Amino acid sequence: MAKMMLHRDVLKNFGKLPAKVQKKVYELTYKFESDSTQASIHLEPIEAAKDKKVRSARVGLDYRAIVIAPEKGDTYLLMHIDHHDEAYQWCMNKQFEAHMALGTFQVFDVELAEQSVRDAETIEYEAETEAYVLQKLSDKELFQAGVPEALIPAIRAVRNDDDFERLSDYLPPEAGQILFGIAAGMTLDDALNEMLGGLDEIEKPTTPGDFSHLADMTNMDLVLVQGEEHLQEILSEDIEEWRIFLHPYQRKLVEWNTKGPMKIFGAAGTGKTVALMHRAAWLAHQCDGDEKVLITTYTTNLSVTIRGLMEKLAPGVIDKIEVTNLHQLARTICFRAQGQAKIAEQDDLKSVWKQVMTSSVASGLDFTPDFVREEFEQVIDPMGITSEDDYLTMVRSGRPVLKRKQRRQIWKLFVEARRQLEYRRLVTFDGLIHQARLVAEKGEFPGYRYVLVDETQDFGLEALRLIAAISPLKEGLNNPLCVVGDGHQRIYNTVPVPMSRAGIDVRGRSRRLKINYRTSEEIRNWAHGVLQGMSIDDLDGDDVATQGDRSVFHGPKPQLVKCSSDDEMVDAVVTWVRGLTESGDIATHEICLTPPNSKVINALESNGLGTVELKARQADPGQEEGGIRFGTKKRIKGLEFKAVAILDFGDSDNVLERFENYVAATRARQQLLVVAKTTGEKE
Template sequence: MHPKVAISSDFFSSVLKLPKAQQEKAVKFMELFRQDPTSPGINYESIQAARDKNLRSVRIDQAYRAIVLAPERGDVYILLWADKHDDAYEWACNKVLKINPENGVLQVLESQYIDEAEQLRQADRQAQAGLFVDIRDRHLIRLGVPEELLPLVRQIQMPADVDALKIKLPDEAYEALAMIADGVSLEEVLSVYDVSLQHEPAQIDTNDFASALDNPDSKRLFLLASDDEALQAMLDAPLEKWRVFLHPLQRKLVFRDWNGPVRVLGGAGTGKTVVAMHRAKWLAEQTLQDRDTRILFTTFTKNLAVDIEQNLKHICAPEVLRKIEVINLDAWVKRFMDKQGYPIKFTFFNDQKKRQIWDNALVLKPDEPDLSESFFHEEWEKVIQPQNVNSLEDYFKARRVGRGIQLNRALRKAVWPVFENYRLGLNDAGLKEAEDAYRDTLSLIQTKSIKLPYTSILVDEAQDFGQNAFKLIRQMVNERQNDLFIVGDAHQRIYGSKVVLGQCGIKIIGRSYKLRINYRTTEQIRLAAVAILEGIAFDDLDNGIDKQIGYRSLMSGELPLVQCFGNSQEEAQFILESLHALSPDDQAKACISVRRHVDIDRYKSVLTDAGFPFYQVDQNTLDDYHHPGVRLATMHRVKGLEFDTMYVAGVNDGVLPLTILNSDDPTIIREHEQRERSLLYVAITRAKRFCSISGFGTLSIFIRS
């Protein structure tokens, strides 16, 4: 029987830190190792000082070694680490690999923390009641806490103390305890990890490493070398672990059939889009039998659709990718209506003509009540369009909850001609607002009983879609198994308005999930971003409240650098000096992000004058990693992207929030400020390692507060 061979996530990370020549040798060794770990060309050496006697050293070259788990029983080989000889041995001496006796997961433990826990056990200090006193030892172990480290958990007294466990426990154990400490119910935490306290698990053989590697929860850390497609994905981009290593809850959402629509929420960096992409791949591979059927993956903007399609190419074979159609909804609607003989011209491509039509319509506004022009724009966007108001009778019945100015029946009749004339003006000009286009497309599909080729639709950035968009999406695929998979986060709503999926015919009861672990940013960056949104209530896309309880990052780093400069030149000079301190490779992993296009132009001039290379990422371009230089993009454009270093610049009073709003409606003002806060939150959470937040003159109230 052929040996079972696996490679750890940490091995790929360690190889990246090696010199280029040794990287190539390590990859060559890995190829030999995965083909035949018993090859005579591989010499396994015992590590005398290692606590785990299953660990072996193998030669990469004269000075570099790899560390391998090679148990005497089971014909299993796991490639764990690569480093200089002495550093590799030091790593091995501080590691112990254990199979959890309650859940069967293969875990990597640190010797020093095993010793620390043993000292607590001997001192009997773990006996005092602590934060997790109501959870039995066996149940903690079932949640991923190694039995050897239980005393470390038992000494925790306060929720804030849980952070000290981050570096001491396996990730799954820390995540579970952190969620409980943050107030997530034990029932929900157990559900995330598919753990039951009522039923006894099957007997676990703690020496059966082959079975442990087959455990789904072990696959967040270990990749079976027989998975050629996944291995190639890691070799192509070793840092892009999302391509292969998924969290247990992510795997649970991806690799199964669902009896109806699924909604997935999660803060920035929790991998919602990653889950949706893997879901699309799984559906295309497992559920499509008919050559004429396809999977549709849609999102809100064109550039996000382009980014998603590019990333799908990294995880999907060409024949699978051909089954997945990626397109933003507006583009899909235009293409569909054009083919049906109803060509559409959207108003957002004809802003000047749209303003002219509004000016003509506003001539009809009544003298009494004396309403501002902004009132009519807001009434149209908040009442007329979302509720499909097409007549005065419809307007009499329309709900106006949250609108600052009350209108009785007589006043509604007085203002109605403005809206009626605006719609007529659009029709005469052959223009459609997106809401009208969604509504017309839905009507056409229903009237003509048009059958679309989609068996499943995946929706990314769901928070930016409105009611009419979701009513259309519901009509585009039959109600069936695996029909809709919807991911979003209202905290990142920078375009649309609140939506209630249930009112669009999309029933998600019993199929709603929340991702809570941020894999992108450090905890320090996450906390700074979350502080921007403090005190604001956000919806869950279905008439509930989405709280960020249990939302955490597993990584630590520097605090974001917040600065206010005397003028724009000083701010630009700081950014230039900071960029010059980075290597060319790291410069290409940095981004300057600003609120306005005028600031893009300003920084283009600054970088050009300094002779500093840059690459502008706009609505029509991808982030081409082959192109040298710092990235330059608006805060809207960086949505869906990530960078090692972020310079969030020009965060000035009057810029965030942008003073373009001409309204005296407190609801509109509040919604505008909330969207602007969400935009800053989005920009900050693009940073993976370091974030600079700066302005000049007077900083934005969002930062000062």
């Protein structure tokens, strides 16, 4: 029986086709399942097409489906559906091949690719002193890097990064990504490993027309139709691409059978959460009896979003998957073990610290109240330090130096703070996590078979220990724990804690994702610049490089506006929002402003542009509720919008502000407005 695979673009555009055409496409696809002889399907060769494998099928009076027939194997590929003339035009010069080294399916147009480099030759260049890095590869190496044979001459004509940039839009994406890795300094083998996670261990095609193994491969853009129900599902209107198509590297991480804990890291928008969700579904299918998968995050909003997405991604195993955020998790564990604890609110904490700093214990000590509280909240509490001796010997990365004598002095204040909290029967969030950790370590909480953690960069030491304690790390079971995070986005716990300190050893099982799906290359680059000069850690104490990072699409450059007054800023933002909404491509719910600014909000409202505040513990209502979104930078973490405006950008050295600006900028998919105030009034 023949197989049918559908291309990503068919799925994307299916909803725009007339209903009659959609029905015919269903019929065409069913026919492959039942009787795929060419006679019954009426596949017509297109004689004028460059690639002799191209066929057309009637799917309506004036509509044609372009199908690629295999020279070897029985897998047919439905690539494109359009009006007759447009469909023929689309396929006329393209080549459709299985790459014999990578095994992936590729579509390319040799003429357009060569033209892109020829255009560059008309621009005058200074003589290049040294051969461009890609020129140093032999034809065989270029082929091993995934370049189709027919495109090797186009690569040979590339003389510098600009040429390569121009050509890369015409290369099959995986070949472009591997060459990009090489251009960024990797060896060919490293680039294959780093960009694709190595090669699939399957038989490779024997000719470019051999499609016999395509269905077993991780394909970026093709999905195998597996029965009627599956077809209905993938062609339904609201299906998101990430649910069907994974990058080969993501797929490898999703199905990686590990003997110990693993780590996935990478900059914003590189598909970490997508990989985590698919992995959770993959693990849920392996649960026996009462076994459960736990997904936990730092922020409530992300856990709410993930829970909603998991219901769509894995409805059949959703009862095996629990999604919760760290604090809720700690609450549940403590509640089951010893009853409800009252969490100290900001006002409670203010009062506790006031009492501590005015008590006799504080007299004669030379610490500011802010410093004492920060030391407690960033070091003592999240690290679960309960004895003076531990405090005297501990590493306090990123905090101002304190001599041994000073540590002894300040410790007294922490003891007093804890005494005050206990007296008032209050517990801090970190205190709660500490208690939960102790409960879990004593075996008083049953734990989970598989644990997956997102936003790990914001987990303190105690939180990491808690995670280790509720996963089956000690039992030595396979796939016990998967931690996911990004050191560029540490906006809660600013003191990095290597996870090895909590006994989570991911050596040899740590991988970095590099392909950015969310943000245009222009925005990615700008956001990256915000953190320039800062060392970013890999969640395990080492510095992380961003070598080979790349977005899958381009867009307009971020717009930077300097304003000397609030009025100027309000005008700039309203004009920008109007421009976006009037363009017709961007709906109001796809625009987000951060941080909230009452003058801007009032001006938008009085211009007839409604606004919606993003609230804690609630998912964004999406297109069901129109209106420009606004929220703090913390609140919009984990979300994404077509357009984002940062309203308070400053060239600050403050680490937290820079991280928050990075997070805010990387929420934008296509448009980013950055407003900086030069002088003048403040809100």
